[in-house]
Amino acid sequence: MNRIRLISILNLALFVLLSLTFSCNNTETRPPGPNILFIPVDDLRPDLGCYGNNQIITPNINRLATGGVTFTRTYCQQAVCNPSRASLLTGLRPDSIQVWDLYTSFRDHVPEVVTLPQYFKQNGYTTIGLGKTYHYNIPDTLSWTSKPHIDGYPFDPDAVYLNEENLKIQESKIEQMIAAGRNRIDQLGHWYVKANAIESADADDDAYFDGAQTTLAIELLADLAGKKDPFFLSVGYYRPHLPFNAPKKYWDLYDRETLPIADNQYPPQGSPEFAMHGDRELRSYDDCHNLPLPGEAPWDEERQRELIHGYYASVSYIDAQVGRLLEELDRLGIMENTIVVLWGDHGWKLGEHNGWCKQTNYEIDTHVPMIISGYGVEARNQESDALTEFVDIYPTLCEMAGLEIPGHLQGHSMVPLLSTPHMGWKEAAFSQFLMGRFGPPEARIYERMGYTIRTDRYRYVEWYNWDKEKNSKGDLIAKELFDHETDPQENQNLATDPLHLNTLNNLSQQLNKGWRYALPEKNK
Ligand SMILES: [Ca+2]
Numbered sequence: 001m002n003r004i005r006l007i008s009i010l011n012l013a014l015f016v017l018l019s020l021t022f023s024c025n026n027t028e029t030r031p032p033g034p035n036i037l038f039i040p041v042d043d044l045r046p047d048l049g050c051y052g053n054n055q056i057i058t059p060n061i062n063r064l065a066t067g068g069v070t071f072t073r074t075y076c077q078q079a080v081c082n083p084s085r086a087s088l089l090t091g092l093r094p095d096s097i098q099v100w101d102l103y104t105s106f107r108d109h110v111p112e113v114v115t116l117p118q119y120f121k122q123n124g125y126t127t128i129g130l131g132k133t134y135h136y137n138i139p140d141t142l143s144w145t146s147k148p149h150i151d152g153y154p155f156d157p158d159a160v161y162l163n164e165e166n167l168k169i170q171e172s173k174i175e176q177m178i179a180a181g182r183n184r185i186d187q188l189g190h191w192y193v194k195a196n197a198i199e200s201a202d203a204d205d206d207a208y209f210d211g212a213q214t215t216l217a218i219e220l221l222a223d224l225a226g227k228k229d230p231f232f233l234s235v236g237y238y239r240p241h242l243p244f245n246a247p248k249k250y251w252d253l254y255d256r257e258t259l260p261i262a263d264n265q266y267p268p269q270g271s272p273e274f275a276m277h278g279d280r281e282l283r284s285y286d287d288c289h290n291l292p293l294p295g296e297a298p299w300d301e302e303r304q305r306e307l308i309h310g311y312y313a314s315v316s317y318i319d320a321q322v323g324r325l326l327e328e329l330d331r332l333g334i335m336e337n338t339i340v341v342l343w344g345d346h347g348w349k350l351g352e353h354n355g356w357c358k359q360t361n362y363e364i365d366t367h368v369p370m371i372i373s374g375y376g377v378e379a380r381n382q383e384s385d386a387l388t389e390f391v392d393i394y395p396t397l398c399e400m401a402g403l404e405i406p407g408h409l410q411g412h413s414m415v416p417l418l419s420t421p422h423m424g425w426k427e428a429a430f431s432q433f434l435m436g437r438f439g440p441p442e443a444r445i446y447e448r449m450g451y452t453i454r455t456d457r458y459r460y461v462e463w464y465n466w467d468k469e470k471n472s473k474g475d476l477i478a479k480e481l482f483d484h485e486t487d488p489q490e491n492q493n494l495a496t497d498p499l500h501l502n503t504l505n506n507l508s509q510q511l512n513k514g515w516r517y518a519l520p521e522k523n524k
Contacts, residue, residue, distance in 0.1 A: 033401040034375040035224070035338040036120070037325065038234040040133055041318055042081065042158075042241035043358065044344025046072070046369040048315070055260065057253050057316045060323030061371070064342060066381040067335075068373025069421050071414075074388045075429035075454055079346035079358045079365035080438070082135035084390065088343075089115045089134060089143070091394035091409035093430065093515070098471060100434035100449075105138045114406060116394045117143040120232040123403050128220060131213045131236035132158075148220075150212050154190035157209035158238045161245060162201040169195035169286050197285035198310040199245035205320065208245060210237050214321040218328045225332040230401075235325060237318045240348075242357075243285060244310025246317040253316055256309045262351035265298040268362070270493035272463065272478045274448060279349075279357035280439040282307075294354040308350050339400055340373045341393065352489070359438060361452040361461050362490050363482075366431040376400045377418045384421035387429045387454065388414055389515075412519055428453040428510060428518040434466060449473055453511045453518075457485055460507035479504065 049058045050065035051072065077087040078094045086099040086106040090113050094100055098109040106113065117127040121143070129144040136156040139147055153160060161167055170193045177183055184192045205211030217235045224231040239246060267276045276294040283291045292299055322342065329335040347365040349355040358365045368390070373380075391411030398405045399413045416423060431454070436447035447466040452459060459482040465474035479495040481504055494500045510518070 032228065032230045033123075033125070033403070035230045035334060036125075036232040036397060036401070037329065037338055037340045037374075038117075038133070038232065039322060039325070039340065039342040040085070040234065040236040041342065041344045041369075042132055042236070042238050043346070043348050044240060044315065044318070044369055045348040045350075045364075046074075046344070046367055048319075048369060050371070051369060055254075055258070056312055058319040060319045060326060061342065064322065064326060064340060064373050065371050068340070068371055068377045068381075069379050069418055070383045071370040071372070071388050071417075072383050072385045073429070073454075074343075074368050074370040074390065075366045075431050076346045076368045076390050077430065078432055078434075079360060080433075081132075081345055082138065084345045085134050086138070088345075088390040088393055089117070089140075091116065091391055091406070091411055093391060093410050094432055096410065100432075101437040102135065103137070105140075107140070113408070115140060115143045116397065117232050117234065119394075119398070119403070119406060120401070121145060123401075124229050125232045126224060126227065126229050127232040127234075128224075129234050129236070130217055130220070131209070131234075132238055133234040133236040148216065149188070150209065150216060153209050153212070154192055155186040155188045156192055158241055159192065159194045159243055159245075160209055161195055161199055161243075162203050162207055163199050166195035166199055166245075194243065194285055196287040197243045197282060198287070198306060199243060200248045200251040200310075200313070201245065202248045205247055205317070207247070208239075208317075210239055210318060210321055211247075213237075214324050217325060221325070221328050221332060221334075225334050235321075237321065239318050240311050240314035242282060244307070244314045246310070246313045250313040250316040250320070251309065254309055254312050256305050259305060259308050259312060261301065261304050261308065262349075262353075264489045264491050265351055265354045266491075267294045267353050267355075268480070268482070268490055268493050270496060271480050274435055274446075275362075275450065275461070275463070275478070275480065276353055276355055276360060277435055277439065277443065279355060279359055280443060281359075282356045291356065292354070296354075298351065298354050304351050307356070311348070311350060335374060337375055339375045339377075339397065341371070341397070342373075343370045343390070343393070344368050353491075359433065359435075361431060361433045361450045361480075363454070363459060363484075363488075364490070366429075366452070366454070372396070372414070372418060376415075379417075379419055379421045382421045384417045386414075386417050386421070386423070386425035387456070387518075388417070388426065389429045410515065412523065425520050426518050428455045428515075430511075430515050430518070435463075436466070437468075448477065451511060452480075453507065455507070455510070458483055458503065458507055459490060460504070460511060462508065462511060479508075481507065 049062040395413040452461040461480040463478040481495040482490040
């Protein structure tokens with residue numbers, strides 16, 4: 001070996017050694033990043049005090065909003081739990097992860113994807129997933145340092161009942177199932193059985209899972225605040241998902257007779273019937289078997305008010321839990337070093353379009369609440385009406401925490417909006433829904449994929465036949481167009497009106513060019 005080559009090998013070795021030393025030093029001397037308190041709320045529509053509803057009682061979420069930016073035009077990527085959450089947490093859109101239903105794991109199609117909490121874990125954060133962050137049956141252990149569950153509650157604790165009437169229904173169903181040789185026992189040994197859609201129990205907050213997990217979260221916060229490493233704590237709430245089981249004191253906040261009922265109790269006129277699929281979810285509860293289909297006459301007003309009352313009570317129950325978390329951040333003195341993100345995984349119909357629950361491409365289901373508050377937010381107590389998407393949360397949190405934004409992400413960091421909330425932003429938000437993948441067998445004969453964009457003024461939808469074997473779209477079968485300037489509730493489909501042909505063609509081009517062409521001007 002000649003001398004020059006030996007020197008270059010030694011130099012190379014020294015360079016590698018120095019690089020390693022510097023990179024280790026960099027990691028050690030890097031100031032710990034901000035903490036993240038992540039608050040997913042199941043089925044929470046943007047119908048809160050800070051979103052302009054003066055009847056719903058949400059003082060704590062309103063308080064959170066005063067410390068940050070309330071986003072008034074954020075859209076989920078598919079209006080049902082698993083696809084919405086999988087997309088948000090991978091930073092990829094539903095077609096990229098091929099998750100359009102309630103049972104597919106995103107790791108089936110993108111096994112190596114690094115999720116949002118996993119990325120923070122890789123960067124020195126302690127990541128804890130309490131409650132429902134991913135869809136309950138896809139907990140994704142790779143994402144978490146730990147994923148605690150509270151003893152005594154079912155694996156999916158959304159249908160926990162306390163009142164005698166509901167407990168009797170559960171007991172009788174369990175007896176029937178045992179007699180028929182069937183069971184619905186989960187991996188923790190608990191039965192999962194639904195009863196009525198509502199319950200007002202004279203009980204403490206902690207008698208239901210959401211209260212109990214808040215108590216656990218408070219204990220965890222006290223522990224995490226004393227550690228050197230920053231934390232990413234997700235506290236995923238189950239209410240206001242059905243059943244609307246909440247302590248009586250939250251029901252008592254409202255006079256049922258004064259609550260608003262929907263004033264558009266009919267499907268969008270001129271739209272295909274399948275676009276409002278007639279949600280089966282609410283119908284599966286014992287007291288709701290007679291729920292009419294969207295094309296039928298509206299439900300009795302008394303029943304509607306009962307459900308709306310339950311939804312409001314559930315939201316106020318969760319609001320109180322959020323308040324307990326914020327108080328603990330204050331008490332520990334870590335509020336200013338913590339980013340708090342609160343989001344609801346999709347919208348919800350309380351009688352609008354004569355529908356209940358979620359699972360459409362319409363504004364009422366795709367429009368979601370999102371508040372980013374605390375550390376790093378300059379524009380406090382402000383709103384942003386920029387068109388934003390759930391896929392934007394992942395890159396935003398990376399940038400706020402000083403981490404490099406991973407190249408695979410399909411969203412766009414919203415950090416500029418946290419100081420300048422009214423700047424020019426995306427030209428469109430994209431969502432989709434796979435109709436025919438949900439509900440009982442008679443609802444699953446045909447599958448149709450609807451792709452939609454929401455622009456500043458319009459919502460536009462294209463429906464395609466869907467090949468469920470190949471997971472690919474077939475013929476274009478229907479279009480929908482709604483003008484939010486004249487029809488903010490999306491009651492009249494204008495797609496067949498020749499007066500709107502130019503608009504329709506432009507929106508079709510925009511939809512089919514895709515999300516990259518809708519980014520803020522300088523990022524296209
Ligand atoms: Ca949900």
